[in-house]
Amino acid sequence: MCATAAYRLVVIGESRADAAPQAGRPLRADAERSMRAILEAAERVLSTNPAASMEQVAEAAGVARTTIHRRFASRQALIDALADAAVAHLRAAIDQGRPETAPPLVALHEITARVLRTKISWRFALDLPAKAGSAAAEGQQDIARRCLELFARARDLGLLAAGADLEWTRRVYYALIGEALHGDGEQTDPDILAGRVVETLLHGVSPRDR
Amino acid sequence: MCATAAYRLVVIGESRADAAPQAGRPLRADAERSMRAILEAAERVLSTNPAASMEQVAEAAGVARTTIHRRFASRQALIDALADAAVAHLRAAIDQGRPETAPPLVALHEITARVLRTKISWRFALDLPAKAGSAAAEGQQDIARRCLELFARARDLGLLAAGADLEWTRRVYYALIGEALHGDGEQTDPDILAGRVVETLLHGVSPRDR
DNA sequence: TGAAACTGCAACAGTGGTGTAGCGGATACC
DNA sequence: GGTATCCGCTACACCACTGTTGCAGTTTCA
Numbered sequence: 001m002c003a004t005a006a007y008r009l010v011v012i013g014e015s016r017a018d019a020a021p022q023a024g025r026p027l028r029a030d031a032e033r034s035m036r037a038i039l040e041a042a043e044r045v046l047s048t049n050p051a052a053s054m055e056q057v058a059e060a061a062g063v064a065r066t067t068i069h070r071r072f073a074s075r076q077a078l079i080d081a082l083a084d085a086a087v088a089h090l091r092a093a094i095d096q097g098r099p100e101t102a103p104p105l106v107a108l109h110e111i112t113a114r115v116l117r118t119k120i121s122w123r124f125a126l127d128l129p130a131k132a133g134s135a136a137a138e139g140q141q142d143i144a145r146r147c148l149e150l151f152a153r154a155r156d157l158g159l160l161a162a163g164a165d166l167e168w169t170r171r172v173y174y175a176l177i178g179e180a181l182h183g184d185g186e187q188t189d190p191d192i193l194a195g196r197v198v199e200t201l202l203h204g205v206s207p208r209d210r
Numbered sequence: 211m212c213a214t215a216a217y218r219l220v221v222i223g224e225s226r227a228d229a230a231p232q233a234g235r236p237l238r239a240d241a242e243r244s245m246r247a248i249l250e251a252a253e254r255v256l257s258t259n260p261a262a263s264m265e266q267v268a269e270a271a272g273v274a275r276t277t278i279h280r281r282f283a284s285r286q287a288l289i290d291a292l293a294d295a296a297v298a299h300l301r302a303a304i305d306q307g308r309p310e311t312a313p314p315l316v317a318l319h320e321i322t323a324r325v326l327r328t329k330i331s332w333r334f335a336l337d338l339p340a341k342a343g344s345a346a347a348e349g350q351q352d353i354a355r356r357c358l359e360l361f362a363r364a365r366d367l368g369l370l371a372a373g374a375d376l377e378w379t380r381r382v383y384y385a386l387i388g389e390a391l392h393g394d395g396e397q398t399d400p401d402i403l404a405g406r407v408v409e410t411l412l413h414g415v416s417p418r419d420r
Numbered sequence: 421t422g423a424a425a426c427t428g429c430a431a432c433a434g435t436g437g438t439g440t441a442g443c444g445g446a447t448a449c450c
Numbered sequence: 451g452g453t454a455t456c457c458g459c460t461a462c463a464c465c466a467c468t469g470t471t472g473c474a475g476t477t478t479c480a
Binding site for chain 1: 261368369370371372374378379381382384385386388389392406410411412413414415416417418
Binding site for chain 3: 451452453454455456457458459460461462463464465466467468469470471472473474475476477478479480
């Protein structure tokens with residue numbers, strides 16, 4: 001799904017009842033492979049059918065159902081972990097767009113294209129409502145904060161209206177990104193989609209009088 | 211939820227197995243009341259928790275669970291009926307905005323406000339993917355068609371760019387409406403929200419040079 | 421190479437939801 | 451006022467999914 005992962009998978013307790021990854025002994029190589037296979041399969045299966053069973057996820061991952069239960073205390077724990085992993089990927093993608101240093105318009109294009117690419121692969125997990133206090137929630141908040149900062153920079157440069165409501169701008173931006181992914185195959189290139197998103201965000205659909 | 215309903219509820223078969231409303235004997239008054247209570251309760255409950263059980267829906271509707279099963283062959287049948295009813299409401303709301311006759315900008319504002327009002331009440335049902343061939347699907351297609359016609363009129367009047375992609379415009383419009391409803395209570399007046407949606411759709415968030 | 425970690429497999433208990441059935445009482449309708 | 455319709459209630463069968471356990475065989479890693 002994504003070649004490079006910026007995190008490491010670990011286990012803590014020995015008891016089967018609390019297999020939540022937090023801190024402790026690092027996983028053996030084959031276990032980490034399984035873990036990754038499970039998360040990726042869960043994303044694939046659940047994005048098609050959110051009510052899919054653990055059995056279906058296990059089959060798609062090429063492991064036994066019991067193996068999933070060994071790593072994740074419950075179905076919910078799996079989904080939570082999935083959300084955390086997806087947000088971590090998203091954050092990494094955004095970092096690569098240099099939101100704090102690149103010129104705002106360049107950063108906006110760059111980030112949009114990267115986010116679109118990531119969202120294609122983690123559609124289900126990224127649409128999940130983040131649980132309060134989770135790593136995913138923290139990540140989403142951080143992303144929103146940096147998004148607002150980028151827009152503030154853009155506004156200071158005259159790219160946005162001086163009185164623009166940055167929070168509304170952010171929400172519109174998110175909505176446009178979401179919409180760009182709903183296309184029925186007629187246009188899927190992230191760079192082209194990003195251009196359309198940014199153009200629409202800034203200027204809407206009315207004629208440009210200039 | 212909505213005071214006036216533009217449809218009538220009926221039953222066909224006697225068998226419990228196929229209680230799908232299509233044509234036949236009209237319902238008794240109390241039965242129609244129950245039917246309406248069930249649909250509205252389903253919307254309320256499922257919008258909070260899409261995985262809620264029939265038991266929870268029944269309790270919210272103030273009826274016994276078996277009563278629901280008497281009218282709807284299955285959980286899925288209930289949800290399908292809910293989707294049909296919601297789209298019927300939406301269509302009625304749009305009709306009242308005179309999309310074919312009013313000046314485009316006026317119609318756009320009017321329709322947006324009405325749609326927002328309807329979507330608040332039928333959030334769950336209207337977010338449902340319509341089943342192919344269902345009344346809901348037919349209604350959605352009709353709505354999309356009329357939306358495109360309205361945008362075409364707007365474009366001919368110079369309100370939209372001459373080369374505007376009307377399908378993309380429609381998708382952006384839908385996305386903005388959806389986003390306007392996600393506000394965290396700081397602004398809920400449909401008229402104000404509609405103004406914001408239309409303004410953003412037409413001109414984006416950049417400064418207006420004029 | 422040997423211990424520790426990991427996995428598949430088979431089997432099991434528990435749970436919660438779905439859908440059916442019939443009866444007796446209440447309600448609407450003509 | 452009589453009849454067809456509707457509803458609540460209780461009870462039941464069924465099923466799919468979750469989560470657990472133990473063991474035997476395999477893989478990793480020091």
